[in-house]
Amino acid sequence: MSASTKTDISRILRRLKECGLRLTRNRENLVEVLAQSKQPLSADELRQKAGFAATDLVTVYRNLEAFQSAGILQRIPLENGSQLFELTDLGDHYHHLICRECHKTERLEVCLGEQLSNKAKSLGYKQIAHVLEVYGICGECDAQAT
Amino acid sequence: MSASTKTDISRILRRLKECGLRLTRNRENLVEVLAQSKQPLSADELRQKAGFAATDLVTVYRNLEAFQSAGILQRIPLENGSQLFELTDLGDHYHHLICRECHKTERLEVCLGEQLSNKAKSLGYKQIAHVLEVYGICGECDAQAT
DNA sequence: ATGAGTGCAAATAGTTTGCAAGCTG
DNA sequence: CAGCTTGCAAACTATTTGCACTCAT
Numbered sequence: 001m002s003a004s005t006k007t008d009i010s011r012i013l014r015r016l017k018e019c020g021l022r023l024t025r026n027r028e029n030l031v032e033v034l035a036q037s038k039q040p041l042s043a044d045e046l047r048q049k050a051g052f053a054a055t056d057l058v059t060v061y062r063n064l065e066a067f068q069s070a071g072i073l074q075r076i077p078l079e080n081g082s083q084l085f086e087l088t089d090l091g092d093h094y095h096h097l098i099c100r101e102c103h104k105t106e107r108l109e110v111c112l113g114e115q116l117s118n119k120a121k122s123l124g125y126k127q128i129a130h131v132l133e134v135y136g137i138c139g140e141c142d143a144q145a146t
Numbered sequence: 147m148s149a150s151t152k153t154d155i156s157r158i159l160r161r162l163k164e165c166g167l168r169l170t171r172n173r174e175n176l177v178e179v180l181a182q183s184k185q186p187l188s189a190d191e192l193r194q195k196a197g198f199a200a201t202d203l204v205t206v207y208r209n210l211e212a213f214q215s216a217g218i219l220q221r222i223p224l225e226n227g228s229q230l231f232e233l234t235d236l237g238d239h240y241h242h243l244i245c246r247e248c249h250k251t252e253r254l255e256v257c258l259g260e261q262l263s264n265k266a267k268s269l270g271y272k273q274i275a276h277v278l279e280v281y282g283i284c285g286e287c288d289a290q291a292t
Numbered sequence: 293a294t295g296a297g298t299g300c301a302a303a304t305a306g307t308t309t310g311c312a313a314g315c316t317g
Numbered sequence: 318c319a320g321c322t323t324g325c326a327a328a329c330t331a332t333t334t335g336c337a338c339t340c341a342t
């Protein structure tokens with residue numbers, strides 16, 4: 001895992017460079033935290049885990065935006081309007097089952113991407129994207145709720 | 147349309163009453179606006195269309211919350227974290243193709259509800275809900291963007 | 293050295309909460 | 318008349334923007 005994570009990281013950094021983004025301490029940190037996290041993270045969790053380097057939330061947001069444009073990051077919307085962030089393989093994306101309490105997530109196998117895009121295109125829509133997420137209370141959180 | 151809308155409205159109001167909600171001028175107005183709108187509306191659009199009665203956005207939000215609990219209303223999340231609201235038939239719900247510019251929406255036929263719920267249940271999740279929305283730029287908005 | 297990247301402060305948008313007064317059943 | 322509803326003001330959260338300074342290339 002750690003070996004493959006390491007190569008993942010340098011591959012991602014290379015990709016960022018190819019997109020004309022500069023390699024900064026902040027960005028390296030953020031990519032590393034994202035790559036090592038087994039779960040999608042909120043902007044603030046990300047800042048905390050990135051330690052001293054990524055002190056400012058603003059920087060986190062701006063870099064997440066840049067990462068998304070570079071096609072290496074996906075946003076996962078929560079029911080309350082905030083979001084989690086997760087690395088993806090170039091342009092790929094995933095759907096999830098998400099606990100609304102602890103934000104633990106599991107990837108779902110389904111994806112209707114093509115079907116939905118075709119429908120949208122046939123109706124004259126451009127720049128199509130879709131969201132498919134399932135929310136619930138996981139076993140642990142439900143137990144804790146007494 | 148207007149005749150059936152009228153019966154729709156009284157049926158909905160009856161339902162609210164059954165749920166222990168009082169019938170106020172505000173609520174009647176909101177239900178009427180929602181029932182007559184061919185498109186889902188934002189909280190603020192709803193307030194404006196409801197006219198003099200529903201002056202306060204706070205009241206709109208509180209009533210939308212109540213309507214949802216009564217099972218007659220669905221929230222549609224947008225990409226920016228805000229939401230649109232739409233009446234639904236008791237507990238039913240829909241998925242949409244939504245223009246990110248003008249918020250025009252079309253209902254989609256797909257719904258993976260059962261499949262997704264089963265998966266989530268099998269993983270020990272409770273209080274399961276899901277979101278499936280498609281976003282794009284509709285033909286008109288794309289043309290206007292020049 | 294040039295312009296992308298950053299931090300700080302402040303603004304924003306959408307939504308929520310507290311509390312006193314008003315209205316429904 | 319009890320207590321659900323409402324309005325006003327204010328708080329809140331997540332996110333965005335402006336601007337001067339810094340750093341990667």
